[in-house]
Structure formats: structure tokens, C-alpha cells
Amino acid sequence: MLSLKYINENINLVKECIKYKKCDININDILSLDLERKSLINKVEKLKANRNQINKQISKNRNDKSEDTTTLISNMKELSVEIKNLDKSLFSINNSLSNKLLYIPNIIHETTPKGSVNDNVVIKEWGKKPEFNFEIKDHKDLCDLNNLVDFKRAANISGSGFPLYTNNGAKLERSLINFMLDIHSKNGYTELFPPFLVNSNSPKTTGNLPKFSDDMYYIDKDDLYCIPTAEVPITNMHLNEILDDSDLPKKYVAYSACFRREAGSYGKDTKGLLRLHQFNKVELVKFVKPKDSYVELESLLKDAESILQKLNLHYRIIALASGDLSFSAAKCYDIEVWSPFEKNI
RNA sequence: GGAGAGGUGUCCGAGUGGUUUAAGGUGCACGCCUGGAACGCGUGUAUGGAUGAAAGUCCAUCGGGAGUUCGAAUCUCCCUCUCUCCGCCA
Numbered sequence: 001m002l003s004l005k006y007i008n009e010n011i012n013l014v015k016e017c018i019k020y021k022k023c024d025i026n027i028n029d030i031l032s033l034d035l036e037r038k039s040l041i042n043k044v045e046k047l048k049a050n051r052n053q054i055n056k057q058i059s060k061n062r063n064d065k066s067e068d069t070t071t072l073i074s075n076m077k078e079l080s081v082e083i084k085n086l087d088k089s090l091f092s093i094n095n096s097l098s099n100k101l102l103y104i105p106n107i108i109h110e111t112t113p114k115g116s117v118n119d120n121v122v123i124k125e126w127g128k129k130p131e132f133n134f135e136i137k138d139h140k141d142l143c144d145l146n147n148l149v150d151f152k153r154a155a156n157i158s159g160s161g162f163p164l165y166t167n168n169g170a171k172l173e174r175s176l177i178n179f180m181l182d183i184h185s186k187n188g189y190t191e192l193f194p195p196f197l198v199n200s201n202s203p204k205t206t207g208n209l210p211k212f213s214d215d216m217y218y219i220d221k222d223d224l225y226c227i228p229t230a231e232v233p234i235t236n237m238h239l240n241e242i243l244d245d246s247d248l249p250k251k252y253v254a255y256s257a258c259f260r261r262e263a264g265s266y267g268k269d270t271k272g273l274l275r276l277h278q279f280n281k282v283e284l285v286k287f288v289k290p291k292d293s294y295v296e297l298e299s300l301l302k303d304a305e306s307i308l309q310k311l312n313l314h315y316r317i318i319a320l321a322s323g324d325l326s327f328s329a330a331k332c333y334d335i336e337v338w339s340p341f342e343k344n345i
Numbered sequence: 346g347g348a349g350a351g352g353u354g355u356c357c358g359a360g361u362g363g364u365u366u367a368a369g370g371u372g373c374a375c376g377c378c379u380g381g382a383a384c385g386c387g388u389g390u391a392u393g394g395a396u397g398a399a400a401g402u403c404c405a406u407c408g409g410g411a412g413u414u415c416g417a418a419u420c421u422c423c424c425u426c427u428c429u430c431c432g433c434c435a
Contacts, residue, residue, distance in 0.1 A: 052366065075415080
């Protein structure tokens with residue numbers, strides 16, 4: 001979330017980025033609300049200064065028994081009522097302001113290509129498309145043939161989108177997770193195993209709430225959300241902390257199950273293991289100095305690529321264009337792995 | 346789920362309604378002292394916000410929120426976290 005201060009200092013930039021990200025938001029009402037907020041603060045803080053002074057006077061008079069305090073106290077009564085009312089208005093303005101701020105997307109980085117999905121840029125391709133001298137099967141057939149995933153029985157348990165890995169499928173899933181965790185921790189990432197359920201503040205800080213609340217699983221009874229990615233718990237682990245810059249960068253790797261309702265995407269890529277409600281992911285997160293962020297992003301990309309190279313998978317890297325960028329991203333690379341059967345990524 | 350104890354600044358710790366809009370210590374920074382250091386002495390030492398060109402001035406913050414009061418770190422209620430004990434435990 002961008003701070004009011006930043007928005008005020010960079011009005012044009014913010015407006016531009018809203019346009020580039022194709023968000024339908026007007027920041028003018030935020031700016032005018034902010035003016036209202038400032039004038040209220042001015043008023044109420046003057047009154048509070050006054051209150052503090054009278055308060056001091058009262059205690060002084062009481063101590064040396066010099067003067068009667070009844071007039072002062074009755075003045076204070078009026079003052080307090082006034083302050084309380086102004087504070088109430090200020091509170092509601094602040095509330096509506098911070099609500100509106102949650103809908104302002106992040107500023108894009110200068111190297112992010114501007115435009116829509118069609119303007120995504122292929123940065124790099126690695127490896128070769130594998131060729132086969134026999135007819136190839138899709139992943140679903142392969143899973144059936146080798147008893148890797150039991151889609152039918154999974155439906156008994158939870159419904160579609162919640163895969164039941166079996167036999168070697170279960171082992172394969174586990175070893176891939178291990179494989180990635182091992183490599184990344186060797187590369188200096190601290191391994192974490194985070195909670196999968198989080199309070200409602202956590203997805204707010206990562207920009208998942210309020211915008212994507214329909215895509216998240218929510219447990220009403222305890223006011224907890226199932227994480228859509230390990231990024232949510234990890235980003236929040238240092239909440240309300242001030243990190244010493246000598247401790248940076250902090251590099252974390254974590255496995256988590258990820259839960260996504262995928263609301264509104266029914267019928268699209270729903271076969272087999274594509275677009276699941278629950279899937280497994282190994283996530284990399286870094287806390288870095290702002291001036292190093294883009295260098296760190298490049299090295300993070302390299303670390304992620306190294307997994308695919310070790311697995312000898314043909315892939316390409318895409319720099320996402322502004323309109324395809326997620327709400328809270330400034331810059332984003334997608335790594336797309338070649339799928340021989342689908343003949344696409 | 347029940348009962349109790351606790352949460353104060355970097356840390357330790359005082360503080361049960363008004364010279365505490367947080368004592369004292371410790372740590373840290375700078376200065377003096379010294380050949381250099383330790384000790385000692387002195388000064389400074391939070392975060393956020395409003396205002397201002399700046400210096401500064403002001404406001405808020407004692408786990409979080411609400412309340413009582415002219416006035417709350419202090420009293421009341423709710424929540425949260427840590428510790429101890431009891432219950433439950435697929």
C-alpha cells in the first residue's frame with residue numbers, strides 16, 4: 001500500500017501508474033479527503049495543546065492551593081467534548097482514507113514494459129523443445145497410467161481441484177519439494193515452514209485483501225484465511241519490526257500448500273493438475289534495501305531458474321507488461337515451462 | 346475451555362488518578378579527560394503525524410481497542426500475546 005505522503009509527493013506518477021496498470025481508480029477524492037483530514041488535525045491538535053496546558057495549570061493550582069480550579073475544570077469539560085467530537089470525525093475520515101488507499105496499485109518500475117498482455121516481452125529462452133519419436137500423452141493420462149494421482153477418489157474427499165497424490169505421485173511431489181528446499185537453502189536462503197492459516201491483516205499487507213477476497217478460502221468461525229501462497233505468512237513475519245540494514249538482505253525459502261478458490265475461472269484450464277484449489281509451492285522471499293531491490297530480483301530469478309536447469313526443462317522468461325502486472329507488483333518475471341503435449345507453456 | 350501472573354523506551358526497571366506530556370540505570374553516539382585506552386565527567390539518544398524554507402513548535406504513542414473522568418501508564422470492560430496450573434485432546 002502506498003502512503004498518503006508518497007501519493008501527495010508523486011501525484012502524477014501515481015496517476016500514470018494507475019493508467020498503466022489499467023485500474024479504474026480516481027485519486028482525486030483521496031486528495032480532497034486528505035485536505036479535509038489535515039484541517040481537522042490542525043483544529044483538534046490546537047485544542048489538545050490547550051487542554052494539556054490547562055491540565056498542567058489545574059494540577060499546579062491544586063498542589064500549591066493557590067487558586068480555585070472550578071472555572072478551569074468547567075472550561076475543560078467543554079473543551080473535552082469538542083475534542084471528542086472532532087476526534088470522531090477524524091477517525092472516520094482516516095478510516096475511509098485507508099480503505100481507499102488499499103485499492104491503489106503499486107508504482108511500476110521504469111523497466112516494466114508498458115501496455116497489455118500482448119506487450120509482454122520474452123527476455124530469454126533456455127534449452128530446447130524436446131522431440132519424441134512416438135505419440136506423447138498429456139499429464140493426465142500419464143498420471144492415470146502410472147497411478148500418480150487419483151482424481152476420481154479425490155472428488156469423494158473434497159471435490160475437484162483438490163488432488164490426491166498416490167504412490168509414486170505422492171513421492172514425486174515430496175521429492176520435488178525437498179529438492180527445491182535443499183537447493184535454495186544451500187544458496188543461502190533460510191528455510192521456513194509457515195502457518196497455512198493467517199489472520200485477516202496478513203493478506204491485507206500483501207495486497208490480496210480486500211481486492212481478491214473472493215479468491216481466498218475463509219474460516220468465519222476463527223476469522224482466518226487459507227494462504228494463497230507462502231508469500232503471505234513470510235512477508236508478515238517481520239511485521240512491526242525495524243530491520244537493521246546490516247541484517248539485509250534476509251532471504252527466505254518456504255514450502256506451503258496454497259489455497260485458491262479460483263472464483264470465476266470455472267471451465268478454464270481445469271483439467272488434471274491445472275488451476276487447482278490446493279497445490280504445493282516452494283516460495284522465495286527476500287527482504288532487501290530499497291536501493292538493491294532490482295539487483296536482488298535478478299538474482300532471485302537466477303535462483304529460481306537454476307531449479308529448471310537442473311531438471312533440464314525447456315523454459316522462457318517473460319517480463320510482464322504493466323497491464324498484466326498484479327496489483328502490488330512493481331516488476332514481474334514469469335518463468336514459463338514448455339509443455340510438449342499442450343504445445344505451449 | 347477454566348483459573349492465575351504478567352506485557353512500560355535498545356535492554357533492565359520504577360511508577361495505583363494531576364510538578365511522570367515516563368524516574369533511575371544500561372546500551373549507543375559525540376565531547377572533555379589520557380601518550381592511548383579503561384574509569385570518571387558532560388551532552389545527546391524513539392516512532393508516527395501536523396506545521397514550516399529551515400531551526401523549531403505542537404499532537405499522539407506505556408501490548409491493541411472501547412469506556413469512566415476536567416484529567417488515565419495508573420480505574421472499568423473487551424481483545425491479543427507470554428508464562429504457570431487444571432480440563433479437553435480426532
